[in-house]
Structure formats: structure tokens, C-alpha cells
Amino acid sequence: AQKITQTQPGMFVQEKEAVTLDCTYDTSDQSYGLFWYKQPSSGEMIFLIYQGSYDEQNATEGRYSLNFQKARKSANLVISASQLGDSAMYFCAMRELTGGGNKLTFGTGTQLKVEL
Amino acid sequence: DSGVTQTPKHLITATGQRVTLRCSPRSGDLSVYWYQQSLDQGLQFLIQYYNGEERAKGNILERFSAQQFPDLHSELNLSSLELGDSALYFCASSVSRDRGSSGNTIYFGEGSWLTVV
Numbered sequence: 276a277q278k279i280t281q282t283q284p285g286m287f288v289q290e291k292e293a294v295t296l297d298c299t300y301d302t303s304d305q306s307y308g309l310f311w312y313k314q315p316s317s318g319e320m321i322f323l324i325y326q327g328s329y330d331e332q333n334a335t336e337g338r339y340s341l342n343f344q345k346a347r348k349s350a351n352l353v354i355s356a357s358q359l360g361d362s363a364m365y366f367c368a369m370r371e372l373t374g375g376g377n378k379l380t381f382g383t384g385t386q387l388k389v390e391l
Numbered sequence: 392d393s394g395v396t397q398t399p400k401h402l403i404t405a406t407g408q409r410v411t412l413r414c415s416p417r418s419g420d421l422s423v424y425w426y427q428q429s430l431d432q433g434l435q436f437l438i439q440y441y442n443g444e445e446r447a448k449g450n451i452l453e454r455f456s457a458q459q460f461p462d463l464h465s466e467l468n469l470s471s472l473e474l475g476d477s478a479l480y481f482c483a484s485s486v487s488r489d490r491g492s493s494g495n496t497i498y499f500g501e502g503s504w505l506t507v508v
Contacts, residue, residue, distance in 0.1 A: 319499070375447070379434075
């Protein structure tokens, strides 16, 4: 079974600074996908970025980029120019194939607090 | 707005009761997933449907059941509710059954907060 590890329960960053949220994964699959989601205090789960295991370039979406190091099995999220609205819980997840379907396995999350 | 619609947003019910959570996937998405998020268990996969058929099953209790209808909306039925079933229930959708360049992204709805008292 796949496993996602997020070792940072909480992180603080100053506004306008960059921050890296760590994610490591464990899988025996050759083909897989990695996701990052943001969950603000209101509860919704917001898709941020996706990285496929065969993608040669690191994914980027606006201020979000994914630092994908396949050999190290890490998929860290980098948020540049942090904003107060970035304060939220961030989840790393991996898509796992299960028979004729698939599912996401989530990490435990990192609570990010952006300070003035 | 992810395009995935869940109703109701909040629900309070008593132990032993039955509730139905409803989900409308994004336009064009054939796969629907249900997840449960609780403080002690984190985010847990419950079940996946693709175009009306069950495709993957996770740690879904026997008291819970789901289905996907011909118009692709889905319902999650929770019966004989217990205090421990209190959680945030998410529906998510994607284009594909498993993966593919066009179906990589999985979008979540805003969730249904269930409180069992």
C-alpha cells in the first residue's frame, strides 16, 4: 500500500516570504500521481497542483510549484510570496490504482500560518 | 468554485438515524469519489464510482452505502448513525476511471458537515 508522510505538523512564514512544505511518499508503482490540496478553516478542499511520475518538469501553478525528486521520493510544495490568505492546512496526496479504479491516499497535513 | 456540488452543507441528526448526502460532479466528469474526514482518522477514502458502476472500495462501513445514478450524480447513505460517524464528508470527481492526461485532476466539493448527537 502507498504511504504519504508529512513531517511538519505546523509551519510559520512571514508574509511575502517563500515556504516549502515537505512530502515524502512510498510506492512500488512505476506510474503514479501526486497532488497538493489546501484546506482553509472553512473546510473546503482546494486543488492546488498535480505532478505525474513521468513528468519531466516540475509542475507549477502560479505561486505554487512542486519540487519533485523522484529518486528521493519527495514532492515538496513551494509557495512563493506568501499571503495572509495562504494560512490553511495543506495536504499531500498520492493516486493509487485499485483494481478497476483509483483512490487518493492523503498525508496528515501541515498547518501553515502566514504572519505579518 | 471546483464545480463539484454537495448538499446539504451541514446536517445534525440523532444516533440511530439515517441520512443521505448528495453530490453532483463537475460537468463531464464520470468518476465520483467519497471521502470521510474526521479528527482521529484523517482523510479516508470510502468508495469510487465510474459511470454508474462501483470501481474501488475503501474503509466503508457496512452501514454506509453509495450509488451513482444515470445522470452521474451520487448519493452516500449513512444508516444506524453513531457518534463516531460525525465528520466532514467529501465528494470528489474526475474525468477518468483511473488515470490519463486529461483525467489527472481530482476536484473536491465543499463537503457536508455531519454531526451526530
